[in-house]
Amino acid sequence: MALVDDQQLVRGGFRMLIDSQPDLRVVAEAGDGLEAVRVIGRAEVDVVLMDVRMPRLDGIEATRRLLEGAQTPPAGQAPRPKVVVLTTFDLDEYALSAIRAGASGFLLKDAPPEELLAAIRTVHHGDAVIAPSTTRRLLDHMAALLREPTPEASTDAQAVDTLTAREREVFVLIAHGLSNAEIADSLVVSEATVKTHVGRILAKLQARDRVHIVLIAYATGVVVP
Amino acid sequence: MALVDDQQLVRGGFRMLIDSQPDLRVVAEAGDGLEAVRVIGRAEVDVVLMDVRMPRLDGIEATRRLLEGAQTPPAGQAPRPKVVVLTTFDLDEYALSAIRAGASGFLLKDAPPEELLAAIRTVHHGDAVIAPSTTRRLLDHMAALLREPTPEASTDAQAVDTLTAREREVFVLIAHGLSNAEIADSLVVSEATVKTHVGRILAKLQARDRVHIVLIAYATGVVVP
DNA sequence: CCATGCCTCATCCCATGGGATGAGGCTCGT
DNA sequence: ACGAGCCTCATCCCATGGGATGAGGCATGG
Numbered sequence: 001m002a003l004v005d006d007q008q009l010v011r012g013g014f015r016m017l018i019d020s021q022p023d024l025r026v027v028a029e030a031g032d033g034l035e036a037v038r039v040i041g042r043a044e045v046d047v048v049l050m051d052v053r054m055p056r057l058d059g060i061e062a063t064r065r066l067l068e069g070a071q072t073p074p075a076g077q078a079p080r081p082k083v084v085v086l087t088t089f090d091l092d093e094y095a096l097s098a099i100r101a102g103a104s105g106f107l108l109k110d111a112p113p114e115e116l117l118a119a120i121r122t123v124h125h126g127d128a129v130i131a132p133s134t135t136r137r138l139l140d141h142m143a144a145l146l147r148e149p150t151p152e153a154s155t156d157a158q159a160v161d162t163l164t165a166r167e168r169e170v171f172v173l174i175a176h177g178l179s180n181a182e183i184a185d186s187l188v189v190s191e192a193t194v195k196t197h198v199g200r201i202l203a204k205l206q207a208r209d210r211v212h213i214v215l216i217a218y219a220t221g222v223v224v225p
Numbered sequence: 226m227a228l229v230d231d232q233q234l235v236r237g238g239f240r241m242l243i244d245s246q247p248d249l250r251v252v253a254e255a256g257d258g259l260e261a262v263r264v265i266g267r268a269e270v271d272v273v274l275m276d277v278r279m280p281r282l283d284g285i286e287a288t289r290r291l292l293e294g295a296q297t298p299p300a301g302q303a304p305r306p307k308v309v310v311l312t313t314f315d316l317d318e319y320a321l322s323a324i325r326a327g328a329s330g331f332l333l334k335d336a337p338p339e340e341l342l343a344a345i346r347t348v349h350h351g352d353a354v355i356a357p358s359t360t361r362r363l364l365d366h367m368a369a370l371l372r373e374p375t376p377e378a379s380t381d382a383q384a385v386d387t388l389t390a391r392e393r394e395v396f397v398l399i400a401h402g403l404s405n406a407e408i409a410d411s412l413v414v415s416e417a418t419v420k421t422h423v424g425r426i427l428a429k430l431q432a433r434d435r436v437h438i439v440l441i442a443y444a445t446g447v448v449v450p
Numbered sequence: 451c452c453a454t455g456c457c458t459c460a461t462c463c464c465a466t467g468g469g470a471t472g473a474g475g476c477t478c479g480t
Numbered sequence: 481a482c483g484a485g486c487c488t489c490a491t492c493c494c495a496t497g498g499g500a501t502g503a504g505g506c507a508t509g510g
Contacts, residue, residue, distance in 0.1 A: 054390075055390065055507090056390060056456095056507095056508090057390060058390050058393070061390075061393075096449055097447070099364050099367055100446070103364075104361070104364070122357045125357075126361065127357035127358050127360060127361045128357060128360035128361040128363070128364045129357060129360060130355065130360055130364075132347045132350075132352035132353060132354060133352050135352060135353035135354060135355055136329070136351065136352045136353040138353070138367075139324050139328075139329070139353045139355075142324050142363070142367055164485085164486065164487085165486090166486075166487065166488095167486095174436075176440075177433075177434065177436045177437050177440050179433075179434070179466075179467090180466075180467070180468095181466085189487085189488070189489085190488075190489055190490085191489095192488080192489050192490055192491085193487070193488050193489060193490095195467080195468070195469095196487085196488075196489080197487085197488095198467080198468075199468065199469070199470090202468075202469095208402075208404075208468095209402065209404070209467085209468090209496090210436060210467075210468090211399075211402045211435060211436055211439055212402050214436055214439045214440070215401075215402050215439070218443055389455085389456065389457085390456090391456075391457065392456095404496075404497090405496075405497070405498095406496085414457085414458070414459085415458075415459055415460085416459095417458080417459050417460055417461085418457070418458050418459060420497080420498070420499095421457085421458075421459080422457085422458095423497085423498075424498065424499070424500090427498075427499095433498095434466090434497085434498090435497075435498090
């Protein structure tokens with residue numbers, strides 16, 4: 001297996017832990033994503049422990065490049081390695097990106113050693129592993145994805161319902177990225193009026209920016225990507 | 226916690242295992258889904274082990290009914306129990322249905338006892354658990370879900386690829402609605418630096434606002450609602 | 451070793467956004 | 481007919497955002 005982390009101390013610690021196991025062996029190391037992509041693949045690597053935050057090329061992108069075309073293991077030889085992504089905080093944006101990149105595992109760096117070792121063996125066996133705390137968010141997110149026609153999610157949705165007809169129009173236009181001037185133009189009113197509406201919308205939705213309005217629009221499914 | 230399974234022998238086995246633990250206690254049992262919905266909720270149940278295949282009402286539907294309105298823990302009292310779904314075969318159609326129903330865990334019945342106990346404690350703690358073999362399929366499925374609505378959208382996706390690692394970080398934070406000041410704080414750099422990054426991002430993506438950045442982030446699937 | 455790219459920071463300037471407040475006109479339902 | 485709610489507009493003020501430009505440090509790759 002291979003270790004990818006920009007902190008040599010971390011790599012050292014992992015290597016010690018792993019090499020203490022009779023059935024595991026570290027055959028490659030890399031200090032950033034670019035190096036990882038170069039090194040791995042030449043070597044016979046079956047499992048990669050990949051840090052997320054690294055200089056030059058982060059772990060997500062490195063994973064993507066390592067596994068690209070993974071569904072079509074080309075003419076033959078090099079079987080794609082299994083990648084376990086490690087992170088310090090469990091931001092689920094990373095988790096989702098990691099999954100999309102094709103990772104087989106997602107763990108926190110402070111996971112107990114035996115959990116890490118178990119994870120390595122699990123992914124090597126072809127299964128996948130996710131840190132419990134991340135699993136929670138993942139399931140929630142997945143449930144949301146599966147809930148087909150968007151059941152008017154969260155508390156925001158109620159708030160959105162309190163918008164008046166005109167406010168909702170403005171809301172949608174904001175969500176599409178229009179400036180106040182453009183909205184005014186589009187609705188054939190003065191910009192002052194638009195600003196009034198925007199102010200009310202912000203208050204009702206307890207949003208801070210128009211950016212938050214956009215976020216809410218997507219979260220509630222009012223607009224779709 | 227509660228046990229729901231139509232085979233009394235199975236319930237007996239689980240009860241013996243669980244009651245052997247000082248920190249766990251079985252306070253309710255049910256032989257099918259309908260009974261489960263009736264019994265649980267009256268009792269103070271925090272964790273439910275739920276079989277899938279049962280007469281009258283299967284475990285998935287029972288889970289759904291137990292947790293319905295889970296996102297809106299109404300006025301107050303009864304906290305929704307965490308449900309761990311148990312199955313004999315890991316058909317992922319069950320897994321997906323279970324997730325949609327709101328389950329916190331998904332395990333195979335032949336899981337080793339310590340894994341089952343660990344799972345109970347994990348979900349009680351608020352996290353989630355999925356059997357490794359199921360996790361694999363789940364990730365694959367999820368990756369597919371994430372990819373489908375994103376046919377590597379438009380020209381933006383390529384442009385996003387031209388962002389440097391740091392720029393991508395800023396990009397993601399913008400997409401989550403942070404202000405420049407907050408981003409500076411989050412990345413521990415000055416706001417001037419953030420503004421430089423933002424400027425470059427805007428140029429590369431040919432965006433006008435940070436609002437457009439958010440739009441692009443969603444359109445390319447870099448962040449998901 | 452030197453050029454390049456990236457990250458960092460600063461400063462100046464103007465456009466846009468958003469808060470606060472007041473106010474006139476419109477259509478309802480009571 | 482009257483008040484309530486909504487849409488409209490205006491003005492003042494300050495915070496934030498974004499463009500332009502210059503510049504230093506640092507690692508990398510050639």
